[in-house]
Amino acid sequence: QLQLQESGPGLVKPSETLSLTCTVSGGSISSNSYFWGWIRQPPGKGLEWVGSFFYSERTYYNPSLKSRVSISVDSSKNQFSLKLSSVTAADTAVYYCARDYGGNFGDYFYYMDVWGKGTTVTVSS
Amino acid sequence: QSALTQPASVSGSPGQSITIPCTGTSSDVGGYNYVSWYQQHPGKAPKLMIYDVSNRPSGVSNRFSGSKSGNTASLTISGLQAGDEADYYCSSYTRTSTRVFGGGTKLTVL
Numbered sequence: 001q002l003q004l005q006e007s008g009p010g011l012v013k014p015s016e017t018l019s020l021t022c023t024v025s026g027g028s029i030s031s032n033s034y035f036w037g038w039i040r041q042p043p044g045k046g047l048e049w050v051g052s053f054f055y056s057e058r059t060y061y062n063p064s065l066k067s068r069v070s071i072s073v074d075s076s077k078n079q080f081s082l083k084l085s086s087v088t089a090a091d092t093a094v095y096y097c098a099r100d101y102g103g104n105f106g107d108y109f110y111y112m113d114v115w116g117k118g119t120t121v122t123v124s125s
Numbered sequence: 126q127s128a129l130t131q132p133a134s135v136s137g138s139p140g141q142s143i144t145i146p147c148t149g150t151s152s153d154v155g156g157y158n159y160v161s162w163y164q165q166h167p168g169k170a171p172k173l174m175i176y177d178v179s180n181r182p183s184g185v186s187n188r189f190s191g192s193k194s195g196n197t198a199s200l201t202i203s204g205l206q207a208g209d210e211a212d213y214y215c216s217s218y219t220r221t222s223t224r225v226f227g228g229g230t231k232l233t234v235l
Contacts, residue, residue, distance in 0.1 A: 037224070039171075046128070046229040047163075047171065047214050060222055063126055096170055100224070109224045111161040111176035112216070118170055 002027040004097050004116035012091075012123050018084040022097030022116060029078045030055050035100035035109060038071065038082045040093040041118075050095075053080065054106040087123045094118040129154065129215055129227035136233040142203040145230045147215030148196060153225055155196035159218040162191060162200045165229075166211045174213075175200060202232070210234045 008020035022036070029036060037052030051061035053071045061069050065084070073080040084091060098112040130148040137143040147154065147162075154160055160178045163171035173182055175191035178198060188203045198217070202209055215227040 039226075047165075047216075047226040049216075049224040049226060052224070062223060063221070101176075108157065108159050109218045109222075110159050111173055112163070112171075113173050113176070113182065115170040115172075 006116045006119040020082045024078045035102045039096045042093045131227040131230045134231045138235045145200045147198045152220040153217040160198040163214045
């Protein structure tokens with residue numbers, strides 16, 4: 001059974017870079033049918049898509065975050081990572097990683113069927 | 126990109142049916158049949174309830190159904206139960222190859 005687990009610092013200082021890792025178990029991250037993505041949820045607010053990557057190293061980002069975000073993959077460890085630079089209090093949120101079905105060629109984002117439990121990141125000095 | 130539009134809250138009594146609309150544009154909801162719905166209980170991760178507008182994943186009750194007309198998708202829950210009380214989010218693929226979520230709807234079972 002596929003499982004995703006987020007990990008990383010729970011506290012980040014303003015202006016620094018937030019770094020999180022998602023470890024995938026029970027399946028391979030090197031699939032030609034799935035994107036692997038990050039979603040965040042500020043306290044008391046809704047879900048916001050941060051970005052996703054496809055195994056062929058295609059990456060897609062939320063336009064509102066694009067200048068500060070990057071997603072990378074370590075296939076040898078079956079992990080993918082999120083980096084968000086120049087953080088402010090507005091980046092305080094629960095961050096989820098999730099698998100996003102992309103069809104046979106990753107042409108579209110169909111649906112997110114497996115989610116991690118989420119990790120809380122607070123931006124504060 | 127703008128979030129899809131959902132009502133902030135809906136409510137219903139046990140056994141009743143409710144519908145949650147999700148309004149986008151021709152660049153997202155109206156342009157693709159890649160609308161999905163997620164249920165989120167407090168403190169928990171979202172759970173996929175509907176995909177590709179109207180399909181249910183294995184294990185999801187047939188009391189949950191989805192549909193779409195034009196730029197508006199809808200989630201209907203029939204035979205409301207106490208356990209259905211949760212936040213619900215719609216999501217869609219967009220023309221610019223991104224994913225967008227709705228603002229979320231809090232369902233209260235009276």
